[in-house]
Amino acid sequence: MRIMVPATTTNLGAGFDVFGLALDLFNEVFFSFDTDRTIIESTGKYAPDLENHDLFFEVFEFFEKKTGYRVPPVRISQVCNIPISSGLGSSAAVIVSALHIANVGTKANLSQWDLMKLAAEIEGHPDNVVPAFVGGLVVCYQDGENFDFEKFELDFELTFLVPSFSLCTNTMRKVLPRQVLFEDAVFNIKNSCQFLAKIASGKLNEAFKYVGDRLHQNYRINGNEKMKEFVEAILSKKPGYWFVSGSGPSVCTDLEDFEGIPYLKEVLKLKVNNRGLIISE
Template sequence: MTLTDEKFVIKVPASSANLGPGFDSIGIALNLFLSLEVEKSEKWECFSTSEELKDLPSDEQHFICQIALQTAAKYGKELHPCKIKVESEIPLARGLGSSASAIIAGIELADYIGELGLTKKEKLLLSTEIEGHPDNVGASLYGGLVIGSYQQGEVDIVSISDITFEMVAVIPKESLLTKDSRGVLPIEFSYKDSILASSISNVLVAALLSQNWELAGKMMERDIFHQPYRKPLIPFYDEVATFAKAEGAFGVALSGAGPTILCFCEKGKATGLEKSLNSAFPDMTAKQLSINFTGSSVSKLNNCIVK
């Protein structure tokens, strides 16, 4: 569709990855959003009213613009400059997929104004090549619960929408960069440990799909891929996890690389759990979340979906 003077909106949900043992392969879309309000301009301009985003570049050096320009260049296209208002409900460097949502937003921007005609599968491969794994980007693109695999330049993903549970994210004020939390992980696993770790992940998926919440929570706790190494970076993890389970959570896991802790509960229980967690941990923010099932979207300002 040709870029006109009419404004359009790109909306991308946040995501949480791993859910414990599903390291770099399981993700879930959340109802927090990155939103871009875009219009044609003579030069690239990016701005935001959000305090957390105000220090980011205001021209084509903005990360989202860079992703868009790189995506278009890959297909031999040049993009018309745009003025972009960027707003986000997703806290930066907290394990809620802020970088993945920005990658998807940049690809959607390039696809729309560059008329690339990309399929969802092509967008997934592009974003996975940038991110290195499909869990966060897959969830932000497709919505729902996603299980993905990326190898030898190919990405395969399953998106599941008929699943119902709620979550409460316990978000600390401190950030934790993914590169720092990856630095504490082991370089390799033994054959025996690899079998054990993957079996735990497999049972987690089966438990979620069969709505065996107690078993799902058990598998989240038994992860050996990453949480045992990252928990020491998050000193309040055990206290939050113990309290959340006592208040009705069926499972607790690091959200991505952390430091946010995601507490999972059956539908209808998140409101009470959020209240209890906010009362018990006033130095952090407990926020009720639900699964987003729509994934990324592009629409005109009148909410007419165009892609």
């Protein structure tokens, strides 16, 4: 069987842990159960950047613990088309892939909704994994056992500047403060609400005026010298909008001039993927 899991970008500035967007770039995963031991291999553009396949095994173990089903030995071949540890959902793609494989292999027949809840529990927040399942722009909600989302379909292309260095999501979350200023919280509420209002009204170009953030981006940027230098160079070109993709280090912006930006490895122009996870025999 084959599954294709899209890359994702999250937060979109002000929508910290709430907004997520699926992109038209996929990891392909082929799997079969004709083996007596689990074998995982990775190929593709970004496979050399992958340190190990531990996350697959962690997800299988989590699935077994939550459902009581034992995941059988499986042969997995992953084609890595999503940059690793770059804020474009490479880990979320593995989580979604592994949960689907576990569900098929055990014949647990969990619904997509149940799989999304498990994925959000593994990830710690739903904004990466939900759009990987359903596509489009999702507005997520998770509070303990309470989980919900709404999806918007968009026709839009975004530009991502991917640097040559990577950042660990867990490390970047540790630099975030436990408390924020009242005015900063209000600033993000206003921006995220206005962003969503413009999306709902079909005014996509206007929506991206409201990706300004004061809750997480500055802490992440200042927490890494290369990231700080990278973003400062982008800002010196006065973009119309910009935001850190996920926990970084990739940055989404409307710039067309990339000359002189340090550490810049590649520029990805990606359309919104409204389909989400693709499953084929």
